[in-house]
Amino acid sequence: MKKLVILGAGTAGTMMANHLVSKLPKSDWEITIIDQYKTHYYQPGFLFLPFDTYTEDQVKKEGKKFIPSGVKYVQKKIEQIYPDENKVVLEADETVNYDVLIVATGSKIAPDEVEGMKGENWHKNIFDFYTFEGALALRNKLRNFKEGKLVVHITEMPIKCPVAPLEFAFLADTYFKKKGIRDKVQITYVTPLDGAFTKEKCSKSLSYLLKEKNIDIVTDFAIEHVDNENNKIVDYVDQEVAYDLLVTVPTNMGDAVIERSGMGDDLNFIPTHHHTLQSLAHENVFVIGDATNVPASKAGSVAHFQAETLTDNILLYIDKKSLKEEFDGHANCFIETGNNKALLIDFNYTQEPVRGTFPIPGIGPMSLLKESTLNHWGKLAFRWIYWNMLLKGIPIPMVGRNMSTKGKKI
Amino acid sequence: MENVNRNEQGYLTDFSQWTKEVAQEIATEQEIGELTDKHWEVIEYLQEKNKNEEPLSIRGIKKSGVINIKEFYALFPGGPLKMSTMVAGIPKPKSCI
Numbered sequence: 001m002k003k004l005v006i007l008g009a010g011t012a013g014t015m016m017a018n019h020l021v022s023k024l025p026k027s028d029w030e031i032t033i034i035d036q037y038k039t040h041y042y043q044p045g046f047l048f049l050p051f052d053t054y055t056e057d058q059v060k061k062e063g064k065k066f067i068p069s070g071v072k073y074v075q076k077k078i079e080q081i082y083p084d085e086n087k088v089v090l091e092a093d094e095t096v097n098y099d100v101l102i103v104a105t106g107s108k109i110a111p112d113e114v115e116g117m118k119g120e121n122w123h124k125n126i127f128d129f130y131t132f133e134g135a136l137a138l139r140n141k142l143r144n145f146k147e148g149k150l151v152v153h154i155t156e157m158p159i160k161c162p163v164a165p166l167e168f169a170f171l172a173d174t175y176f177k178k179k180g181i182r183d184k185v186q187i188t189y190v191t192p193l194d195g196a197f198t199k200e201k202c203s204k205s206l207s208y209l210l211k212e213k214n215i216d217i218v219t220d221f222a223i224e225h226v227d228n229e230n231n232k233i234v235d236y237v238d239q240e241v242a243y244d245l246l247v248t249v250p251t252n253m254g255d256a257v258i259e260r261s262g263m264g265d266d267l268n269f270i271p272t273h274h275h276t277l278q279s280l281a282h283e284n285v286f287v288i289g290d291a292t293n294v295p296a297s298k299a300g301s302v303a304h305f306q307a308e309t310l311t312d313n314i315l316l317y318i319d320k321k322s323l324k325e326e327f328d329g330h331a332n333c334f335i336e337t338g339n340n341k342a343l344l345i346d347f348n349y350t351q352e353p354v355r356g357t358f359p360i361p362g363i364g365p366m367s368l369l370k371e372s373t374l375n376h377w378g379k380l381a382f383r384w385i386y387w388n389m390l391l392k393g394i395p396i397p398m399v400g401r402n403m404s405t406k407g408k409k410i
Numbered sequence: 411m412e413n414v415n416r417n418e419q420g421y422l423t424d425f426s427q428w429t430k431e432v433a434q435e436i437a438t439e440q441e442i443g444e445l446t447d448k449h450w451e452v453i454e455y456l457q458e459k460n461k462n463e464e465p466l467s468i469r470g471i472k473k474s475g476v477i478n479i480k481e482f483y484a485l486f487p488g489g490p491l492k493m494s495t496m497v498a499g500i501p502k503p504k505s506c507i
Binding site for chain 1: 464
Protein backbone atom coordinates (compact mmCIF):
# COMPACT_ATOMS: atom_id res chain seq x y z
CA MET A 1 0.00 0.00 0.00
CA LYS A 2 1.40 3.38 -0.96
CA LYS A 3 0.85 6.45 1.14
CA LEU A 4 -0.10 9.99 0.25
CA VAL A 5 -0.05 12.40 3.17
CA ILE A 6 -1.58 15.89 3.22
CA LEU A 7 -0.38 18.30 5.91
CA GLY A 8 -3.03 20.86 6.80
CA ALA A 9 -6.82 20.60 6.53
CA GLY A 10 -7.48 24.22 5.62
CA THR A 11 -8.88 25.35 2.30
CA ALA A 12 -6.13 23.87 0.11
CA GLY A 13 -5.58 20.61 2.02
CA THR A 14 -9.30 19.85 2.26
CA MET A 15 -9.76 20.47 -1.47
CA MET A 16 -6.86 18.14 -2.30
CA ALA A 17 -8.34 15.36 -0.11
CA ASN A 18 -11.64 15.69 -1.96
CA HIS A 19 -10.02 15.75 -5.40
CA LEU A 20 -7.70 12.82 -4.80
CA VAL A 21 -10.08 10.44 -3.01
CA SER A 22 -11.91 9.72 -6.25
CA LYS A 23 -8.79 9.73 -8.43
CA LEU A 24 -6.32 7.48 -6.59
CA PRO A 25 -7.13 3.75 -6.74
CA LYS A 26 -8.16 2.68 -3.21
CA SER A 27 -6.51 -0.69 -3.61
CA ASP A 28 -3.07 0.93 -3.99
CA TRP A 29 -3.19 4.21 -2.13
CA GLU A 30 -3.95 5.29 1.42
CA ILE A 31 -4.65 9.02 1.85
CA THR A 32 -4.08 10.67 5.23
CA ILE A 33 -4.73 14.30 6.15
CA ILE A 34 -3.20 15.75 9.31
CA ASP A 35 -4.21 18.94 11.13
CA GLN A 36 -4.06 19.77 14.82
CA TYR A 37 -7.17 21.96 14.81
CA LYS A 38 -10.76 20.80 15.05
CA THR A 39 -12.39 23.85 13.51
CA HIS A 40 -12.37 24.89 9.86
CA TYR A 41 -12.81 28.65 9.50
CA TYR A 42 -14.23 30.49 6.50
CA GLN A 43 -11.41 33.02 6.52
CA PRO A 44 -12.96 35.56 4.10
CA GLY A 45 -15.66 35.92 6.76
CA PHE A 46 -13.14 37.43 9.18
CA LEU A 47 -13.54 40.65 7.19
CA PHE A 48 -17.26 40.77 7.93
CA LEU A 49 -17.29 39.50 11.51
CA PRO A 50 -15.98 42.78 13.03
CA PHE A 51 -18.84 44.74 11.43
CA ASP A 52 -21.56 42.38 12.67
CA THR A 53 -22.35 41.38 9.07
CA TYR A 54 -21.60 37.72 9.79
CA THR A 55 -22.17 35.84 13.01
CA GLU A 56 -19.59 33.56 14.60
CA ASP A 57 -21.47 30.45 13.46
CA GLN A 58 -21.38 31.54 9.82
CA VAL A 59 -17.60 31.46 9.67
CA LYS A 60 -16.75 28.18 11.40
CA LYS A 61 -17.64 24.54 11.09
CA GLU A 62 -16.16 21.26 12.24
CA GLY A 63 -13.29 20.45 9.87
CA LYS A 64 -13.96 16.70 9.83
CA LYS A 65 -17.28 17.24 8.05
CA PHE A 66 -15.45 18.29 4.89
CA ILE A 67 -12.97 15.40 4.78
CA PRO A 68 -14.39 12.66 2.57
CA SER A 69 -14.81 9.12 3.82
CA GLY A 70 -11.94 7.11 2.45
CA VAL A 71 -9.42 9.66 3.71
CA LYS A 72 -7.85 9.06 7.13
CA TYR A 73 -8.16 12.19 9.27
CA VAL A 74 -5.58 12.65 12.02
CA GLN A 75 -6.10 15.52 14.44
CA LYS A 76 -2.59 15.90 15.83
CA LYS A 77 0.19 18.43 15.92
CA ILE A 78 2.91 18.07 13.29
CA GLU A 79 6.31 18.30 14.98
CA GLN A 80 8.64 17.99 12.00
CA ILE A 81 8.88 16.96 8.38
CA TYR A 82 11.94 14.92 7.35
CA PRO A 83 11.78 15.24 3.54
CA ASP A 84 15.03 13.32 3.00
CA GLU A 85 13.60 10.36 4.92
CA ASN A 86 10.04 10.61 3.51
CA LYS A 87 8.52 10.86 6.94
CA VAL A 88 6.61 13.21 9.20
CA VAL A 89 6.81 13.12 12.98
CA LEU A 90 3.70 14.05 14.95
CA GLU A 91 3.18 14.82 18.63
CA ALA A 92 4.13 12.03 21.05
CA ASP A 93 6.79 10.83 18.58
CA GLU A 94 4.34 9.20 16.20
CA THR A 95 5.93 8.66 12.79
CA VAL A 96 4.00 8.77 9.52
CA ASN A 97 5.82 7.61 6.38
CA TYR A 98 4.83 8.78 2.92
CA ASP A 99 5.47 8.17 -0.74
CA VAL A 100 4.00 11.51 -1.77
CA LEU A 101 3.60 14.54 0.51
CA ILE A 102 1.37 17.56 -0.04
CA VAL A 103 2.19 20.52 2.21
CA ALA A 104 -0.81 22.78 2.79
CA THR A 105 0.13 24.29 6.13
CA GLY A 106 -0.88 27.83 5.15
CA SER A 107 0.31 31.11 6.55
CA LYS A 108 -0.22 32.78 9.89
CA ILE A 109 0.15 36.18 11.43
CA ALA A 110 3.36 36.73 13.41
CA PRO A 111 2.74 39.85 15.54
CA ASP A 112 5.83 39.06 17.64
CA GLU A 113 8.00 40.11 14.69
CA VAL A 114 7.32 43.80 15.50
CA GLU A 115 8.33 45.18 18.88
CA GLY A 116 5.36 46.19 21.00
CA MET A 117 2.70 44.85 18.67
CA LYS A 118 1.65 41.89 20.76
CA GLY A 119 2.13 43.82 23.98
CA GLU A 120 -0.10 44.95 26.79
CA ASN A 121 -2.71 46.42 24.43
CA TRP A 122 -3.07 43.43 22.09
CA HIS A 123 -6.79 42.88 21.60
CA LYS A 124 -7.47 45.93 23.82
CA ASN A 125 -6.85 48.75 21.34
CA ILE A 126 -4.58 46.87 18.91
CA PHE A 127 -6.30 44.18 16.87
CA ASP A 128 -5.74 41.83 14.00
CA PHE A 129 -8.63 40.51 11.96
CA TYR A 130 -6.76 37.61 10.37
CA THR A 131 -7.65 35.24 13.21
CA PHE A 132 -11.09 34.28 14.50
CA GLU A 133 -10.15 35.51 17.98
CA GLY A 134 -8.87 38.82 16.63
CA ALA A 135 -11.89 39.46 14.42
CA LEU A 136 -14.26 38.62 17.27
CA ALA A 137 -12.45 40.82 19.81
CA LEU A 138 -12.47 43.64 17.24
CA ARG A 139 -16.21 43.24 16.72
CA ASN A 140 -16.77 43.72 20.43
CA LYS A 141 -14.49 46.75 20.47
CA LEU A 142 -16.19 48.35 17.45
CA ARG A 143 -19.64 47.94 18.99
CA ASN A 144 -18.61 50.44 21.66
CA PHE A 145 -16.27 52.65 19.62
CA LYS A 146 -17.76 56.14 19.58
CA GLU A 147 -15.04 58.43 18.28
CA GLY A 148 -11.34 58.75 17.56
CA LYS A 149 -8.58 57.74 15.21
CA LEU A 150 -8.90 54.38 13.48
CA VAL A 151 -5.65 53.32 11.83
CA VAL A 152 -5.70 50.38 9.40
CA HIS A 153 -2.16 49.18 8.94
CA ILE A 154 -0.11 46.66 6.93
CA THR A 155 3.24 45.61 8.40
CA GLU A 156 4.87 44.16 5.29
CA MET A 157 4.15 42.14 2.17
CA PRO A 158 3.33 39.42 1.32
CA ILE A 159 0.09 39.01 3.25
CA LYS A 160 -2.85 36.70 2.90
CA CYS A 161 -5.62 38.32 0.85
CA PRO A 162 -3.65 41.50 0.05
CA VAL A 163 -6.78 43.61 -0.47
CA ALA A 164 -8.40 42.74 2.87
CA PRO A 165 -6.98 45.73 4.82
CA LEU A 166 -8.23 48.12 2.16
CA GLU A 167 -11.63 46.44 2.20
CA PHE A 168 -11.59 46.79 5.98
CA ALA A 169 -11.07 50.55 5.68
CA PHE A 170 -13.91 50.85 3.13
CA LEU A 171 -16.31 48.78 5.25
CA ALA A 172 -15.37 50.79 8.34
CA ASP A 173 -16.38 53.96 6.50
CA THR A 174 -19.83 52.47 5.75
CA TYR A 175 -20.15 51.04 9.28
CA PHE A 176 -19.52 54.38 10.98
CA LYS A 177 -21.78 56.21 8.51
CA LYS A 178 -24.62 53.84 9.34
CA LYS A 179 -24.01 54.45 13.02
CA GLY A 180 -24.16 58.20 12.39
CA ILE A 181 -20.68 58.82 13.82
CA ARG A 182 -18.53 58.99 10.67
CA ASP A 183 -17.71 62.66 11.38
CA LYS A 184 -16.25 61.64 14.73
CA VAL A 185 -13.99 58.92 13.36
CA GLN A 186 -10.83 59.63 11.41
CA ILE A 187 -9.78 56.70 9.22
CA THR A 188 -6.14 56.41 8.11
CA TYR A 189 -4.71 53.67 5.90
CA VAL A 190 -1.00 53.03 6.51
CA THR A 191 0.97 50.93 4.01
CA PRO A 192 4.63 49.99 3.50
CA LEU A 193 4.04 50.22 -0.26
CA ASP A 194 4.07 53.41 -2.30
CA GLY A 195 0.29 53.62 -2.56
CA ALA A 196 -2.99 51.86 -1.77
CA PHE A 197 -2.99 50.78 -5.41
CA THR A 198 0.38 49.71 -6.73
CA LYS A 199 -0.49 48.53 -10.23
CA GLU A 200 -0.90 50.93 -13.08
CA LYS A 201 -4.46 50.20 -14.23
CA CYS A 202 -5.81 49.65 -10.72
CA SER A 203 -4.29 52.90 -9.59
CA LYS A 204 -5.94 54.76 -12.47
CA SER A 205 -9.32 53.09 -12.01
CA LEU A 206 -9.56 53.07 -8.24
CA SER A 207 -7.70 56.01 -6.74
CA TYR A 208 -10.99 57.91 -6.36
CA LEU A 209 -12.16 55.45 -3.70
CA LEU A 210 -10.03 56.75 -0.83
CA LYS A 211 -10.89 60.36 -1.56
CA GLU A 212 -14.60 59.60 -1.93
CA LYS A 213 -14.64 57.88 1.45
CA ASN A 214 -12.48 60.49 3.14
CA ILE A 215 -9.80 57.98 4.11
CA ASP A 216 -6.34 59.43 4.74
CA ILE A 217 -3.32 57.53 3.51
CA VAL A 218 0.26 57.23 4.73
CA THR A 219 2.58 55.44 2.27
CA ASP A 220 6.13 54.02 2.46
CA PHE A 221 5.65 53.41 6.19
CA ALA A 222 7.86 50.54 7.40
CA ILE A 223 6.88 49.99 11.04
CA GLU A 224 9.72 49.72 13.53
CA HIS A 225 7.73 49.45 16.75
CA VAL A 226 4.40 50.10 18.43
CA ASP A 227 4.54 52.68 21.21
CA ASN A 228 1.94 51.29 23.63
CA GLU A 229 2.34 54.14 26.08
CA ASN A 230 1.49 56.88 23.61
CA ASN A 231 -0.67 54.82 21.20
CA LYS A 232 1.51 55.46 18.17
CA ILE A 233 3.11 53.36 15.48
CA VAL A 234 6.64 54.48 14.67
CA ASP A 235 8.71 53.75 11.54
CA TYR A 236 12.47 53.48 11.02
CA VAL A 237 12.93 57.20 10.44
CA ASP A 238 10.82 58.13 13.47
CA GLN A 239 7.72 59.00 11.47
CA GLU A 240 4.73 58.51 13.79
CA VAL A 241 1.04 57.76 13.28
CA ALA A 242 -1.18 58.13 16.34
CA TYR A 243 -4.22 55.91 16.88
CA ASP A 244 -7.03 55.29 19.30
CA LEU A 245 -7.79 52.00 17.61
CA LEU A 246 -5.12 50.17 15.60
CA VAL A 247 -6.24 47.45 13.21
CA THR A 248 -3.05 45.90 11.95
CA VAL A 249 -2.10 43.13 9.60
CA PRO A 250 1.05 41.73 11.21
CA THR A 251 3.86 40.03 9.28
CA ASN A 252 2.53 36.88 7.63
CA MET A 253 4.66 33.76 7.84
CA GLY A 254 4.43 30.13 6.87
CA ASP A 255 3.84 27.65 9.69
CA ALA A 256 6.59 27.17 12.28
CA VAL A 257 6.82 23.48 11.32
CA ILE A 258 8.32 24.57 7.99
CA GLU A 259 11.07 26.43 9.83
CA ARG A 260 11.66 23.49 12.19
CA SER A 261 11.96 21.24 9.14
CA GLY A 262 14.39 23.59 7.35
CA MET A 263 12.17 23.72 4.27
CA GLY A 264 11.33 27.41 3.97
CA ASP A 265 12.70 30.83 3.12
CA ASP A 266 13.10 33.67 5.65
CA LEU A 267 9.31 33.85 6.00
CA ASN A 268 8.88 30.04 6.18
CA PHE A 269 7.38 29.83 2.70
CA ILE A 270 8.49 26.79 0.69
CA PRO A 271 10.35 27.34 -2.60
CA THR A 272 7.92 25.88 -5.12
CA HIS A 273 7.83 25.56 -8.92
CA HIS A 274 5.52 28.33 -10.15
CA HIS A 275 3.74 26.22 -12.74
CA THR A 276 3.86 22.59 -11.47
CA LEU A 277 3.62 23.23 -7.69
CA GLN A 278 6.34 20.65 -7.02
CA SER A 279 8.72 21.72 -4.25
CA LEU A 280 12.09 22.74 -5.68
CA ALA A 281 14.04 20.67 -3.15
CA HIS A 282 12.21 17.30 -3.14
CA GLU A 283 10.47 15.71 -6.12
CA ASN A 284 7.88 13.81 -4.04
CA VAL A 285 6.89 16.91 -2.04
CA PHE A 286 4.22 19.20 -3.50
CA VAL A 287 3.07 22.50 -2.04
CA ILE A 288 -0.26 24.30 -2.37
CA GLY A 289 -2.01 27.44 -1.14
CA ASP A 290 -0.48 29.97 1.22
CA ALA A 291 2.43 27.64 2.14
CA THR A 292 4.20 28.18 -1.21
CA ASN A 293 6.53 31.02 -2.10
CA VAL A 294 5.00 31.45 -5.58
CA PRO A 295 4.30 35.08 -6.45
CA ALA A 296 0.53 34.58 -6.65
CA SER A 297 -1.91 36.08 -4.14
CA LYS A 298 -2.36 34.12 -0.95
CA ALA A 299 -6.08 33.52 -1.43
CA GLY A 300 -8.65 30.74 -1.48
CA SER A 301 -9.39 31.21 -5.17
CA VAL A 302 -5.72 30.70 -5.96
CA ALA A 303 -5.68 27.49 -3.90
CA HIS A 304 -8.82 26.37 -5.77
CA PHE A 305 -7.19 26.84 -9.19
CA GLN A 306 -3.93 25.33 -7.96
CA ALA A 307 -5.78 22.26 -6.66
CA GLU A 308 -7.00 21.38 -10.17
CA THR A 309 -3.48 21.52 -11.63
CA LEU A 310 -1.92 19.80 -8.62
CA THR A 311 -4.40 16.91 -8.78
CA ASP A 312 -3.38 16.26 -12.38
CA ASN A 313 0.29 16.57 -11.49
CA ILE A 314 0.09 14.14 -8.56
CA LEU A 315 -1.44 11.56 -10.91
CA LEU A 316 1.24 12.27 -13.54
CA TYR A 317 3.99 11.99 -10.91
CA ILE A 318 2.66 8.65 -9.69
CA ASP A 319 2.62 7.39 -13.29
CA LYS A 320 6.22 8.61 -13.68
CA LYS A 321 5.20 11.04 -16.43
CA SER A 322 6.39 14.62 -16.81
CA LEU A 323 4.39 17.22 -14.93
CA LYS A 324 2.14 19.87 -16.50
CA GLU A 325 3.65 23.34 -16.26
CA GLU A 326 0.18 24.73 -16.17
CA PHE A 327 -0.59 26.89 -13.13
CA ASP A 328 -0.51 30.54 -14.22
CA GLY A 329 -1.02 32.34 -10.90
CA HIS A 330 -4.75 32.74 -11.59
CA ALA A 331 -6.65 34.60 -8.87
CA ASN A 332 -10.26 35.74 -8.83
CA CYS A 333 -11.29 37.97 -5.95
CA PHE A 334 -14.19 40.14 -4.94
CA ILE A 335 -13.17 43.37 -3.21
CA GLU A 336 -15.70 45.04 -0.95
CA THR A 337 -15.80 48.80 -1.39
CA GLY A 338 -18.58 49.55 1.11
CA ASN A 339 -22.15 50.81 0.57
CA ASN A 340 -23.17 47.32 -0.65
CA LYS A 341 -20.83 47.49 -3.61
CA ALA A 342 -17.81 45.47 -4.62
CA LEU A 343 -15.21 45.10 -7.34
CA LEU A 344 -14.17 41.89 -9.00
CA ILE A 345 -10.60 41.25 -10.14
CA ASP A 346 -9.35 38.35 -12.29
CA PHE A 347 -5.62 38.17 -12.93
CA ASN A 348 -2.52 35.95 -12.99
CA TYR A 349 1.28 36.05 -12.63
CA THR A 350 1.76 38.29 -15.65
CA GLN A 351 -1.59 39.96 -16.36
CA GLU A 352 -2.55 42.70 -13.92
CA PRO A 353 -6.26 43.27 -13.13
CA VAL A 354 -8.06 45.14 -15.92
CA ARG A 355 -11.59 46.27 -16.80
CA GLY A 356 -13.96 43.89 -18.56
CA THR A 357 -16.84 41.46 -18.18
CA PHE A 358 -16.87 38.15 -16.30
CA PRO A 359 -17.34 35.21 -16.62
CA ILE A 360 -19.04 35.49 -20.02
CA PRO A 361 -16.96 37.71 -22.32
CA GLY A 362 -18.90 40.79 -23.41
CA ILE A 363 -21.94 39.88 -21.29
CA GLY A 364 -20.88 39.48 -17.68
CA PRO A 365 -22.99 39.64 -15.60
CA MET A 366 -20.08 40.61 -13.34
CA SER A 367 -17.93 43.62 -14.19
CA LEU A 368 -14.19 43.61 -13.64
CA LEU A 369 -12.33 46.36 -11.78
CA LYS A 370 -15.54 48.38 -11.49
CA GLU A 371 -17.85 48.83 -8.53
CA SER A 372 -21.25 47.15 -8.70
CA THR A 373 -23.95 45.89 -6.37
CA LEU A 374 -23.98 42.57 -8.18
CA ASN A 375 -20.31 42.04 -7.34
CA HIS A 376 -21.19 42.62 -3.67
CA TRP A 377 -23.90 39.97 -3.78
CA GLY A 378 -21.39 37.72 -5.50
CA LYS A 379 -19.02 38.14 -2.58
CA LEU A 380 -21.74 37.33 -0.06
CA ALA A 381 -22.93 34.33 -2.11
CA PHE A 382 -19.39 33.07 -2.09
CA ARG A 383 -19.74 31.84 1.48
CA TRP A 384 -22.27 29.24 0.35
CA ILE A 385 -20.11 28.35 -2.64
CA TYR A 386 -17.12 27.90 -0.32
CA TRP A 387 -18.76 25.48 2.09
CA ASN A 388 -20.77 23.60 -0.54
CA MET A 389 -18.65 23.58 -3.68
CA LEU A 390 -15.13 24.90 -3.26
CA LEU A 391 -14.02 22.69 -0.34
CA LYS A 392 -15.51 19.65 -2.04
CA GLY A 393 -13.43 20.34 -5.13
CA ILE A 394 -16.45 20.98 -7.36
CA PRO A 395 -15.41 23.21 -10.31
CA ILE A 396 -17.09 26.61 -10.47
CA PRO A 397 -19.08 26.81 -13.74
CA MET A 398 -17.41 28.88 -16.48
CA VAL A 399 -14.38 29.76 -14.33
CA GLY A 400 -11.38 27.80 -15.56
CA ARG A 401 -8.17 27.03 -13.69
CA ASN A 402 -6.19 29.26 -16.05
CA MET A 403 -7.05 32.92 -16.52
CA SER A 404 -8.89 33.75 -19.73
CA THR A 405 -8.08 36.97 -21.58
CA LYS A 406 -11.54 36.96 -23.22
CA GLY A 407 -13.79 39.82 -22.17
CA LYS A 408 -10.85 41.74 -20.73
CA LYS A 409 -9.75 45.18 -21.92
CA ILE A 410 -6.03 44.49 -22.15
CA MET B 411 19.72 54.55 -21.29
CA GLU B 412 18.10 55.01 -24.70
CA ASN B 413 17.94 51.27 -25.26
CA VAL B 414 16.69 50.44 -21.78
CA ASN B 415 12.99 49.63 -21.41
CA ARG B 416 11.35 51.16 -18.36
CA ASN B 417 7.73 51.34 -17.23
CA GLU B 418 5.80 54.56 -16.58
CA GLN B 419 7.23 54.82 -13.07
CA GLY B 420 10.80 54.31 -14.22
CA TYR B 421 11.39 50.64 -13.31
CA LEU B 422 13.27 48.42 -15.72
CA THR B 423 10.99 45.95 -17.46
CA ASP B 424 13.84 43.66 -18.50
CA PHE B 425 16.57 42.96 -15.95
CA SER B 426 18.97 41.75 -18.67
CA GLN B 427 19.29 45.39 -19.74
CA TRP B 428 20.64 46.39 -16.32
CA THR B 429 24.26 47.49 -16.06
CA LYS B 430 26.18 49.44 -13.43
CA GLU B 431 26.10 52.42 -15.78
CA VAL B 432 22.29 52.20 -16.05
CA ALA B 433 22.10 52.04 -12.24
CA GLN B 434 24.22 55.16 -11.91
CA GLU B 435 22.12 57.02 -14.47
CA ILE B 436 18.90 56.15 -12.62
CA ALA B 437 20.54 57.18 -9.34
CA THR B 438 21.53 60.53 -10.80
CA GLU B 439 18.08 61.08 -12.30
CA GLN B 440 16.42 60.26 -8.94
CA GLU B 441 18.81 62.60 -7.10
CA ILE B 442 20.43 59.79 -5.15
CA GLY B 443 23.83 60.95 -6.40
CA GLU B 444 27.08 59.05 -6.86
CA LEU B 445 26.68 55.38 -5.93
CA THR B 446 29.14 54.29 -3.21
CA ASP B 447 30.44 50.85 -2.20
CA LYS B 448 27.66 50.65 0.38
CA HIS B 449 25.04 51.34 -2.30
CA TRP B 450 26.48 48.55 -4.46
CA GLU B 451 26.47 46.15 -1.53
CA VAL B 452 22.77 46.77 -0.97
CA ILE B 453 22.01 46.56 -4.70
CA GLU B 454 23.74 43.17 -4.95
CA TYR B 455 21.82 41.92 -1.93
CA LEU B 456 18.48 43.04 -3.41
CA GLN B 457 19.27 41.46 -6.77
CA GLU B 458 20.19 38.19 -5.09
CA LYS B 459 16.93 38.18 -3.07
CA ASN B 460 14.99 38.94 -6.24
CA LYS B 461 16.72 36.09 -8.08
CA ASN B 462 15.69 33.72 -5.28
CA GLU B 463 12.13 35.12 -5.46
CA GLU B 464 12.22 36.23 -1.85
CA PRO B 465 9.96 39.14 -0.91
CA LEU B 466 11.66 42.37 0.09
CA SER B 467 10.82 44.25 3.25
CA ILE B 468 12.62 46.69 5.51
CA ARG B 469 12.24 44.28 8.42
CA GLY B 470 13.77 41.49 6.33
CA ILE B 471 16.70 43.70 5.37
CA LYS B 472 17.22 44.63 9.01
CA LYS B 473 17.21 40.95 9.98
CA SER B 474 19.73 40.14 7.24
CA GLY B 475 22.21 42.59 8.74
CA VAL B 476 23.31 43.73 5.27
CA ILE B 477 22.86 47.35 6.28
CA ASN B 478 21.78 49.50 9.19
CA ILE B 479 18.24 50.64 8.43
CA LYS B 480 18.79 54.34 9.21
CA GLU B 481 21.75 54.21 6.84
CA PHE B 482 19.56 52.50 4.20
CA TYR B 483 17.11 55.43 4.39
CA ALA B 484 20.01 57.87 4.09
CA LEU B 485 21.48 56.07 1.08
CA PHE B 486 18.20 56.01 -0.84
CA PRO B 487 16.19 59.09 0.11
CA GLY B 488 12.50 59.21 -0.83
CA GLY B 489 11.49 55.68 0.23
CA PRO B 490 14.47 53.31 0.43
CA LEU B 491 12.81 50.17 -0.95
CA LYS B 492 11.13 51.77 -3.92
CA MET B 493 14.27 53.78 -4.81
CA SER B 494 16.81 50.97 -4.27
CA THR B 495 14.79 48.49 -6.32
CA MET B 496 14.56 50.99 -9.18
CA VAL B 497 18.35 51.45 -9.16
CA ALA B 498 18.86 47.66 -8.85
CA GLY B 499 16.73 47.12 -11.95
CA ILE B 500 14.18 44.91 -10.19
CA PRO B 501 10.44 45.42 -9.55
CA LYS B 502 9.34 47.46 -6.54
CA PRO B 503 7.38 45.57 -3.85
CA LYS B 504 3.76 45.46 -4.98
CA SER B 505 0.32 44.34 -4.01
CA CYS B 506 -2.14 42.54 -6.29
CA ILE B 507 -3.99 45.71 -7.24
